[in-house]
Amino acid sequence: MIEVRELTKRYGGTVAVDALSFRVRPGTVTGFLGPNGAGKSTTMRVLLGLDAPSSGAALVNGGPYAALRRPMHEVGALLDAGAVHGGRRAFDHLGWLARSNGIGTRRVAEVLEQVGLAGVARKRVGGFSLGMRQRLGIAAALLGDPGVLMFDEPVNGLDPDGVRWVRRLMRALAAEGRTVLVSSHLMSEMELTADRLVVIGRGRLIADTSVRELADRFARGVLVRSPRPEDLAAVLVAAGGTVEPARSGTAEDAPSGTGEGAPSGTGEGAPNGTGEGAANGTGEGAPSGALSVTGLDAAEIGERAAAHGIPLYEVTPRSASLEEAYMELTAGSAEFGAVAS
Amino acid sequence: MIDALAAEWWKLRSVRSTFAVFGTVAVFVILCVVWSLYAAHYWDGLSQARRATFESAPPEQPLAIALPVCAVLLGALPMTSEYASGMIRTSLAAIPRRPVLFCAKAAVPGAAMLVAALVGLTAGVVAGEAAANGRPMRGFDASFLDHVPYLLAMAVTTAAITLMTAGLAVVLRSTAGTITTGMAVLFVVPPVANLLPGPWGERVWAVLPESLAGQMASPPGASPTRDDLSPAVSALLLAAYVLVALGVGVRVFGRRDA
Numbered sequence: 001m002i003e004v005r006e007l008t009k010r011y012g013g014t015v016a017v018d019a020l021s022f023r024v025r026p027g028t029v030t031g032f033l034g035p036n037g038a039g040k041s042t043t044m045r046v047l048l049g050l051d052a053p054s055s056g057a058a059l060v061n062g063g064p065y066a067a068l069r070r071p072m073h074e075v076g077a078l079l080d081a082g083a084v085h086g087g088r089r090a091f092d093h094l095g096w097l098a099r100s101n102g103i104g105t106r107r108v109a110e111v112l113e114q115v116g117l118a119g120v121a122r123k124r125v126g127g128f129s130l131g132m133r134q135r136l137g138i139a140a141a142l143l144g145d146p147g148v149l150m151f152d153e154p155v156n157g158l159d160p161d162g163v164r165w166v167r168r169l170m171r172a173l174a175a176e177g178r179t180v181l182v183s184s185h186l187m188s189e190m191e192l193t194a195d196r197l198v199v200i201g202r203g204r205l206i207a208d209t210s211v212r213e214l215a216d217r218f219a220r221g222v223l224v225r226s227p228r229p230e231d232l233a234a235v236l237v238a239a240g241g242t243v244e245p246a247r248s249g250t251a252e253d254a255p256s257g258t259g260e261g262a263p264s265g266t267g268e269g270a271p272n273g274t275g276e277g278a279a280n281g282t283g284e285g286a287p288s289g290a291l292s293v294t295g296l297d298a299a300e301i302g303e304r305a306a307a308h309g310i311p312l313y314e315v316t317p318r319s320a321s322l323e324e325a326y327m328e329l330t331a332g333s334a335e336f337g338a339v340a341s
Numbered sequence: 342m343i344d345a346l347a348a349e350w351w352k353l354r355s356v357r358s359t360f361a362v363f364g365t366v367a368v369f370v371i372l373c374v375v376w377s378l379y380a381a382h383y384w385d386g387l388s389q390a391r392r393a394t395f396e397s398a399p400p401e402q403p404l405a406i407a408l409p410v411c412a413v414l415l416g417a418l419p420m421t422s423e424y425a426s427g428m429i430r431t432s433l434a435a436i437p438r439r440p441v442l443f444c445a446k447a448a449v450p451g452a453a454m455l456v457a458a459l460v461g462l463t464a465g466v467v468a469g470e471a472a473a474n475g476r477p478m479r480g481f482d483a484s485f486l487d488h489v490p491y492l493l494a495m496a497v498t499t500a501a502i503t504l505m506t507a508g509l510a511v512v513l514r515s516t517a518g519t520i521t522t523g524m525a526v527l528f529v530v531p532p533v534a535n536l537l538p539g540p541w542g543e544r545v546w547a548v549l550p551e552s553l554a555g556q557m558a559s560p561p562g563a564s565p566t567r568d569d570l571s572p573a574v575s576a577l578l579l580a581a582y583v584l585v586a587l588g589v590g591v592r593v594f595g596r597r598d599a
Contacts (some may be wrong), residue, residue, distance in 0.1 A: 049437045050430050051598040066437040077434055083427030085356060092355035100348035100435040140431070204396070 001026060001179055002047065002148060007056035009042050009203075016042040018203035019056070024149070024196075025180045029174045031194030032183040035330050039203035040183040041079070044152055048077055060148055064102075072101040072144030078137035078151045086126025090117055090136055093125055097140050111139040116165075131158030138169070148179045155189060167193045187326035201330045211322065218325040221294035224301055224315035229289055232310045236293055239304050245294035290314070345436050345445035349419070358418050362411045363453075366461045372403040373465030377472035377481065384478045390551035397480040399560045400469020401462050401492070407483045408458050409551055413523035414451045416506025421516040433599050443594040447507035447587060462492045466580055483561035490558035498554035501583050502527075505550065511594045527551050528571030543569055553579045 002024035009017040017039040024030045026265045034040050045051040047058040049066035057064070060075050068074055084093055097280055112118045115135040119126070125136065134157055136195050141149055153171070155163045170193050174180045190197060190211075194304040197214060199207040207214065223246055226232045284297045303313050353359050377400045384395060423429040436442040466488045473481035502523075510519040526549070534545035546552055547569035556575040570578065 003524050045430070045599070048430075048434050050433055052596075062556065065434075066439075068437060071437055072435060079430055079434070080427050083431055085352075085422060085426055085428055086359070087356045088352075089355065096348045096351035096355070096430070097435050099351050100432075102344055 001061055002150075002181055003059045003062075004043060004047070005057045005059070005110060007043065007046060007049060007058050008054045009039070009046055010054045011246045011304060012191070016203055017046070020200060020203065020205050022198045022205060022208045024198070026179045027174055027177050028195040029113040029170045029180045029193055029198045030198060030200050031190030032181055032200070033187060033190055033326060034185065034200040036185055038200045038330075040200065041152055042203075043200075044077070044079060044150055044183065047150065048075070048079070070101040070144070072097070072103065072146060074144070074146050075150065076141030076144060076146040077149070078134070078154055079139045080152065081130065081133040081137040081157070082123045084133060084136065087124055089122050089124055090128070091121040093136065094140060094143060096141055101144055103143055107143060111142045114142065115139040131159060131162050134158055134162070146178070149173055151180045152183045153185070154182060155184070163189075165250050187323045191322045199326065206329050212225055214325055215322060218322075218328070220318040221292050222296065222298050222301055223290055223314065223316040223318050224293055224312060225290045226305065226310055226312050227289070228310050229291055231308070232305060233291055235304050235308050235310065236291075236301060239296060239300065241301070242294045244292045246290040342441055342445070345441050346449060348436070349445040349449040353453060354418060358422075359415070360389040362392050362415050364588070365407060365411055366404070366457050369407040370461050370464045370468070374468040374472065376400065376403050377469040380481065381472045381474065381476060384476055395479050397478065399466075399480045399488075400472070401465035401488075401495075404461050404465050405495055408495065409502050409527050412454050412499045412502035412523070413506045413520060413527065415454050416447070416503035417456065417510045417516060417519040417523065419446050419450055419520055420507055420510035421514060424514040427428070430599050439595045443511065443591050446475060447504050447590065450507065451500045451503045452504040455496055455594060458496035458499040459492065460596070461553050462495055469531065480561070487561040488512060491554070491560040494554040494557035498550065498557075498579060501579050504583045505586040508590035511590045527546055550579065550582055554566075
């Protein structure tokens with residue numbers, strides 16, 4: 001369990017973290033997201049007792065990290081894969097770490113095996129690629145078999161195989177009931193790895209939510225294609241849905257209409273997919289005979305259409321990609337920060 | 342504390358710079374042998390009259406010059422190399438109790454330097470005795486036991502310089518800055534102090550760290566010309582320097598963000 005309470009960290013006149021509060025629970029992978037400079041690494045440094053908070057608290061398993069006697073048994077962390085002595089061999093790097101926390105050398109061999117570095121254990125770290133250093137850093141975090149793990153940008157520099165390996169590892173660690181906090185500035189990465197997301201911008205909390213909730217929040221309705229769009233629209237509006245003509249191609253993100261747009265269209269060209277867009281007066285994009293429906297899910301739409309004998313060619317739930325959601329969230333924070341300063 | 346000491350010892354013995362420092366000590370032990378052989382050869386060629394006034398630096402002299410340099414390097418590198426690479430954060434994450442980590446980072450190189458100095462100086466003196474081979478050469482004719490007080494004073498001063506440098510290193514955090522400052526104190530300040538007028542040149546020289554070993558115990562055969570401080574005062578002053586440096590180090594290391 002990781003708990004950050006009203007954490008503020010200032011460096012001179014710069015506020016790096018601003019009254020940030022969140023919790024990271026066991027059994028989940030929590031993505032810690034934010035643009036570069038948002039305060040992710042600072043928060044992690046404070047959590048590890050490396051930097052002192054200006055105010056507030058950052059607790060691990062209910063207490064400050066610095067109070068832990070042999071911390072690697074409780075918390076494993078990868079902050080900066082480059083922070084190693086290039087002249088030291090991989091085995092020795094993990095060896096001194098293990099010794100500092102009363103961990104035996106057999107465990108060193110185990111984690112080297114686990115991260116795929118057993119073959120280069122006796123090589124000097126200076127010759128390692130960034131990806132190999134990431135693996136070494138992950139091995140160091142795993143040494144004490146800790147219940148809490150923190151990784152700062154762990155996939156940086158990894159090849160696709162390595163990225164997939166890290167994803168699987170994070171998920172496996174969480175599945176074992178561990179608390180896993182993974183920072184990234186890439187939403188696309190977190191989308192594939194995390195269950196929950198803590199999004200920060202300019203040191204402030206923007207969102208503390210599950211990946212699913214965030215996706216729902218940025219839902220864009222259901223795209224429906226039918227040879228009888230006007231009939232279908234009438235049925236769906238009657239069922240409580242909101243229907244608009246959909247432009248083909250990119251995600252539809254016009255403000256949700258009141259539902260009368262499509263039904264008011266003439267719909268005469270449904271088979272060849274022309275007509276109703278112009279009737280709606282938007283005049284943009286090629287009308288496709290498709291409808292964008294909100295307020296009803298795909299199953300409900302399918303059932304209504306079947307009940308009225310209206311054929312459907314396509315029913316596709318759509319949402320903004322999490323990447324777009326993230327960009328929207330963090331863009332807002334940047335604006336807020338600019339105004340605030 | 343045992344964990345921290347053991348971890349720091351593992352770190353120290355797993356980098357090449359440590360071997361470079363101890364290799365330097367070994368090379369200077371060899372130079373002690375060469376110096377002793379040369380002195381014996383020189384002595385053999387002297388007339389009886391010249392032999393009576395013969396004076397020579399003691400056999401361990403070459404090593405005595407190199408040890409303070411090695412001490413500065415070994416005191417600085419374990420600290421400043423970690424600041425340079427960022428590994429200091431890894432160390433602090435592993436051992437979050439900062440006074441413990443700092444003391445281990447100073448004590449391990451300090452102890453290693455003490456042992457290296459004792460072994461090296463002993464080897465130098467033994468080699469000198471062997472080279473003199475019974476010749477009544479001044480500076481070489483003392484028994485090993487006569488050398489012991491000076492060897493101990495030299496070794497302790499060497500270790501003290503390592504500890505002081507560790508304190509300086511945590512304040513400066515820079516390898517270049519720490520080594521430059523250390524070398525300046527060892528090699529630039531003494532001649533500058535000698536330029537001071539009147540008794541001040543000797544007074545300042547007497548309190549410099551490197552001058553203290555000779556004032557705690559002079560090497561056998563040396564003519565004591567500058568013994569401004571008594572052995573006890575010299576020892577106390579050295580201890581005070583170490584305590585101040587370590588105290589400042591603990592304080593700075595304990596408070597500063599890593």
